[in-house]
Amino acid sequence: MAAKVLINGYGTIGKRVADAVDAQPDMEVYGVVKTSPDYLARLAVTEKGFDLYVPEDRVDAFEDAGIEVAGTVEEAVEAVDVVVDCTPEGIGARNKENLYEPAGVKAIYQGGEEADVADVSFVAQCNYEEALGVDHVRCVSCNTTALCRTLGAVEEEFGVEEAYVTIVRRAADPHQVGKGPINAIVPNPVTVPSHHGPDVKTVLGDLNITTAAVKVPTTLMHMHVVRVVLGDDGVSSDDVVELFENTRRVWVVPHGEGLGSTAELIEMARDLGRPRYDLYEIMVWEESINVEDGVLYYMQAVHQEADVVPENVDAVRAVLELEEDAEKSMDKTDEALGVLERPPFLG
Amino acid sequence: MAAKVLINGYGTIGKRVADAVDAQPDMEVYGVVKTSPDYLARLAVTEKGFDLYVPEDRVDAFEDAGIEVAGTVEEAVEAVDVVVDCTPEGIGARNKENLYEPAGVKAIYQGGEEADVADVSFVAQCNYEEALGVDHVRCVSCNTTALCRTLGAVEEEFGVEEAYVTIVRRAADPHQVGKGPINAIVPNPVTVPSHHGPDVKTVLGDLNITTAAVKVPTTLMHMHVVRVVLGDDGVSSDDVVELFENTRRVWVVPHGEGLGSTAELIEMARDLGRPRYDLYEIMVWEESINVEDGVLYYMQAVHQEADVVPENVDAVRAVLELEEDAEKSMDKTDEALGVLERPPFLG
Numbered sequence: 242m243a244a245k246v247l248i249n250g251y252g253t254i255g256k257r258v259a260d261a262v263d264a265q266p267d268m269e270v271y272g273v274v275k276t277s278p279d280y281l282a283r284l285a286v287t288e289k290g291f292d293l294y295v296p297e298d299r300v301d302a303f304e305d306a307g308i309e310v311a312g313t314v315e316e317a318v319e320a321v322d323v324v325v326d327c328t329p330e331g332i333g334a335r336n337k338e339n340l341y342e343p344a345g346v347k348a349i350y351q352g353g354e355e356a357d358v359a360d361v362s363f364v365a366q367c368n369y370e371e372a373l374g375v376d377h378v379r380c381v382s383c384n385t386t387a388l389c390r391t392l393g394a395v396e397e398e399f400g401v402e403e404a405y406v407t408i409v410r411r412a413a414d415p416h417q418v419g420k421g422p423i424n425a426i427v428p429n430p431v432t433v434p435s436h437h438g439p440d441v442k443t444v445l446g447d448l449n450i451t452t453a454a455v456k457v458p459t460t461l462m463h464m465h466v467v468r469v470v471l472g473d474d475g476v477s478s479d480d481v482v483e484l485f486e487n488t489r490r491v492w493v494v495p496h497g498e499g500l501g502s503t504a505e506l507i508e509m510a511r512d513l514g515r516p517r518y519d520l521y522e523i524m525v526w527e528e529s530i531n532v533e534d535g536v537l538y539y540m541q542a543v544h545q546e547a548d549v550v551p552e553n554v555d556a557v558r559a560v561l562e563l564e565e566d567a568e569k570s571m572d573k574t575d576e577a578l579g580v581l582e583r584p585p586f587l588g
Numbered sequence: 589m590a591a592k593v594l595i596n597g598y599g600t601i602g603k604r605v606a607d608a609v610d611a612q613p614d615m616e617v618y619g620v621v622k623t624s625p626d627y628l629a630r631l632a633v634t635e636k637g638f639d640l641y642v643p644e645d646r647v648d649a650f651e652d653a654g655i656e657v658a659g660t661v662e663e664a665v666e667a668v669d670v671v672v673d674c675t676p677e678g679i680g681a682r683n684k685e686n687l688y689e690p691a692g693v694k695a696i697y698q699g700g701e702e703a704d705v706a707d708v709s710f711v712a713q714c715n716y717e718e719a720l721g722v723d724h725v726r727c728v729s730c731n732t733t734a735l736c737r738t739l740g741a742v743e744e745e746f747g748v749e750e751a752y753v754t755i756v757r758r759a760a761d762p763h764q765v766g767k768g769p770i771n772a773i774v775p776n777p778v779t780v781p782s783h784h785g786p787d788v789k790t791v792l793g794d795l796n797i798t799t800a801a802v803k804v805p806t807t808l809m810h811m812h813v814v815r816v817v818l819g820d821d822g823v824s825s826d827d828v829v830e831l832f833e834n835t836r837r838v839w840v841v842p843h844g845e846g847l848g849s850t851a852e853l854i855e856m857a858r859d860l861g862r863p864r865y866d867l868y869e870i871m872v873w874e875e876s877i878n879v880e881d882g883v884l885y886y887m888q889a890v891h892q893e894a895d896v897v898p899e900n901v902d903a904v905r906a907v908l909e910l911e912e913d914a915e916k917s918m919d920k921t922d923e924a925l926g927v928l929e930r931p932p933f934l935g
Contacts (some may be wrong), residue, residue, distance in 0.1 A: 256859065279846035283933035284859055307935070416855035418848070421881070424771050460851075499626035501765070504807075508763035511632055511865065512603065517858040518865065586630035 243269040244561050245321040247294070249314065249336065251275040251285060253414050254351055255327030257519065257550045259291060262325070263575040267563050273319045274314045278306035289435035294426050296321035305368050318344040322561055325553055326348045326398060336356045337377065347375075350438070352382025352549070362443035364389040365574075369567030372559035380552045384408055384463055385440045385542040387523045392469070394488040395481070395537065400450060400472020407466040408437055408454040411545055415460040420465045422458050429456040461522075462503040463543040481530050481537055489571060490521060490551065496528045503542050510544075513584075519547035521580045522525055551580055590616040591908050592668040594641070596661065596683065598622040598632060600761050601698055602674030604897045606638060606867065609672070611924040612901060614910050621661045625653035661705045665691040669908055671694045672900055681705045684724065692874050694722075695704020696903045699729025699787070699896070701873040712902035712921075713836050716914030719906035727899045728771040731810055732756055732787045734870045736892040739816070740792055741835040742828070742884065748795060753812040755784055758892055762807040769805050776803040781800035809850040809867075810890040821882035828877050828884055836918060837868060837898065843875045850889050857891075860931075866894035868927045898927055 244267065248259045251273045263270045272292035276283045276299055281330055285291045292311035295303050303310045309319075318340050326333040326341075330353030337358060341348040350358050359379035359515045367389050372378045381389070392404055410429065413420035431437070437452040485493050494500050500509060510518040521544070529540040554574045557563070564570040574580065591614065595606045610617045619639035622629045623646055634639045639658035642650050650657045658664075665671055666772060673680040673688075677700030684705060688695040697705050706726035708719045714736050719725045728736070739751055760767035765829050771782045777783070784799040798800065832840050841847050857865040868891070876887040901921045904910070911917040921927065 279858060280935070281846060281859060282932055283858070283935060284846075287932045288860060346649070375775070416852050418851050495627070498630075499624070499628060504765050505763050509627060509631075511863075512628060513635060514863055516861055585634045586627055588627070588630060 243267055244323065244557065244563060245269060245271040246557055247271050247274065247317050247321040247324045248327060249274040249324050250279065250327035250329070250332075252327065252329070253546050254545060254549065254553075255325075256281070256285070256293040257375055257517065257547065258325050258327055258553045259285075259289070260516065261550050261554050261578055262557065265573065266577065267573070268557055272311055274280050274317065275517055278303045278308050281326075282308050288475065301303070309346050314340070321346060323347040323349065323557055326558065329353065332532050332566065347560045348377055349553060349560065350377070350379040352380060352385060354379055355423060356440070356443045363552065363556050363559070364393070364444050365552050365567060365571055366390060367393045369555060369559055369570060372456065372556060373565065374562050375560055378556045378560055380556055381440060381547050383543055383545040383548050384410070384437055384465070386548050386552055387463070387465060387541060388437070388441050388450070389444045390451065390488065390491055390523050391447060391485065391539075391541060392441070394484055394491070395471070396445065396448055399480075399502050402450050402470040402472050404450040404467065404469045406437070406450065406452045406468070408435070408452055409457050409464040409466065410454055410456045411461060411463055412456050413460055414546060417460070422456070424458060425475055427456040430453055431559065459503065463545050464503065465541045465543065467537075467539050467541065471532070471535050471537055476532055476535070476537070478530055478532045481532060481539070482527060485525050485530070486583055490548075490575075490580060491523045491525060492587065493527045493530070494524050495588055496526045498588060506542055507544075515544070515579070520544035521547050521551050521578060551575065551578055554578075590614055591670065591904065591910060592616060592618040593904055594618050594621065594664050594668040594671045595674060595883050596621040596671050597674035597676070597679075598628065599674065600893050601805055601896065601900075603628070603632070604864065604894065605674055605766070605900045606632075606636070607863065608897050608901050608925055609904065610636075612920065613924065614920070615904055619664050621657055625655050626651045629655050646670070661687070665693050670694040670696065670904055671848050672904065676700065694907045695724055696728060696907065697724070697902060699727060699732060701726055703787070703790045707888045710899065710903050710906070711740070712899055712914060712918055713737060714740045714791050714838070716906055716917060719903060720912065721888075721909050722907055725903045725907055727896050727903055728787060730810070730890055730892040730895050730923060731757070731784055732791065733896050733899060734810070734812060734888060735784070735788050735797070737835065737838055737870050738790045738814070738832065738872065738886075738888060739788070739795060739797065741831055741838070742816055743792065743795055743820070745831050746823050749817040749819050751795065751797040751817075752815045753784070753797065753799045754783070754790055755799055756811040756813065757801055757803045758806050758808060758810055759803050760807055761893060764807070769803070771805060772863075774803040776801055806850065808854050809860065810892050812851065812888045812890065814884075814886050814888065816884040817884050818879070818884055823879055823884070825877055825879045828879060828886070829874060832872050833930055835928060837895075837922075838870045838872060839934065840877070841871050842872045842935055843873045845935060854887055854891075862926070864893070866897065867891035868894050868898050868925060870895060898922065898925055901925075
């Protein structure tokens, strides 16, 4: 019988996790939780066919708007095997205390929560096994997930003496018209190092990494400009290209074939027919990969709306022990979502 | 037997027309024509399965890049029933003279061409019948198409004394990273009235319309701010809402349900699962529709990449006389593309 999953929060991540869970053979969407009776709530019901659960004090608002409600979130948490919490930063921790622990239900949180909300901070290809059977797991942020995928591979293959990453962040998601900046570069945070490095260490414990971050007026993707002092001084640029070509959920993309920016990567995702133009994979520009005197440089782009989506699916499988083996879980997830190994059109 | 269609030019419009033709029951993509051997050429072959035709002098460039070419464009125009020309502004007229007329093949052009390239300037719901069996038809621009859909309906239902439209244009398509402005509003053209009014008259001959246009730093959609002196002073706002709700390829959308901007309309298209987030329909904000003292005001958003796509399909059907009746052609087109009457999630 398929595992019953409740998605609590139906925003940027929640609506994608719902579709992703819905696509898996071994789990089903019990329902989605929303607090605002807007077009997206209607669409979840009429187009996606999801059951809608709302907080008890919001039932009237939905009924007034003529949107069908299946029940309350308080009821739903009692009925499911696991909750994927996709609520805004900080709400997940409150939900753990007020909803999930009282109901004795397992839960998966997002990277906006503090690491101590969960027993394990999770990236499937790095530490799937640690999450097996655990009650509370945190899928780390889009940036941390991306860094863990590529730096984790470099660490494992060549060793990392130290890594330094400049994170150039998108300022808002595409629909967030109230957020800025529209014409400035914002040190964010202005304190260096930024919190991103320690967050990577919640997954890759002993990696020596420091980070700094700025925010720029774009909505499409983040970019990471990476410098790594390698543990092995016999490594060539080609070795790293080959490593990334063989790393899961990472693509090596040719800047020179019309893919010279985040905008063009998103256009590629549209051309590829990806739902919501989602790029689950981390995009490393081939031309940026360079090793000089034992120091590796590369640039990677991260679709902040999408890269954590397969991770949430794998986390469900891990906490419910639907699959003991990380690779087998990722195989299932990736097949259902259309996550690809580097496809032939990249040349 | 399905009609053979060649799509000449595989950019913003061409790649969409190819997918749209491919989805129809009564026509097939004979091939697509491209001049640059980039990721999109590869993707057309490996993911879409289209045959690729290139100008004779570009064959070597594609072969050097390892991209399979089915033949030359010069050969392809001899083999098809109709060409949809989606080349950049001005190239269509040259192709007519150098390629299509010598081959005796029918052709459909885009709105970037001068009106005199074709016998008919075309919007399916306005003048389908005029294009029946004609050799050269021009699908008008995205802006003109949008204005013809809504103003044509107003003209037919209530009469139009005069229309005045301020067009707030997107500056570039999403992938065009080389284009500006990034932080300015550009009168474009600075001369008033702009050329858009006369272009509307190529379809709706006797409509009294003037237009002015500015360009702003966005890539998502155009916006039209419309003022119409009605021919009938007994019309209410509700009458116009009802008219637009019953007008093909037009949606009345609620600003108040999380759809308060072009960005949020595009997010809706992503949530709806539209390929490439394409909105074929014109979006009129319900709250903007207002009639005061016989003067109608409304605002509409136009997805510049998408609204002309169904028009090109209908134009193929008209010139080849695959269907005599406009409504029946539009029914076929819309069903195959998933063009919707106003869907239930809009409330």
